[in-house]
Amino acid sequence: MANTPSAKKRVRQLERRTEINKARRSRIRTYLRKVEEAIAGGDQAAAKTALQDAQPEIMRGVTKGVIHKNTASRKVSRLSSRVKAMA
Known part of the structure; x- marks a missing residue:
């Protein structure tokens, strides 16, 4: 348990962050799910649009420190290859 004032403050900051x-990660997952659903539906135009919407959101997660850069790149790469394979 936090005893010093600085430790108590860090706990408060940690809870806020x-x-x-959590909200950012959830938002990224939502965008990923939209791409997955479009791919499953077989609609390449919708999948391409969903991927273009998801890509900046995923990279924003990297700049905010929610996900690692390589993880984001891997997700984008795999999704784009799946969308491209629909043609």
Whole structure:
């Protein structure tokens, strides 16, 4: 348990950041799910549009420190190859 004032403050800050990061991660997952659904539906135009919407959101997660750069690149790469394979 935090005893010093600085440790108590860090706990408060951590709780706030955790909430923000949860929201960001959830938002990224939502965009990924939209791409997955478009791919499953077989609509290449919708999948391409969904991927273009998801890509900046995924990279924003990298700049905010929610996900690692390589993880984001891997996700974008695999999704784009799947969208391209629909043709």
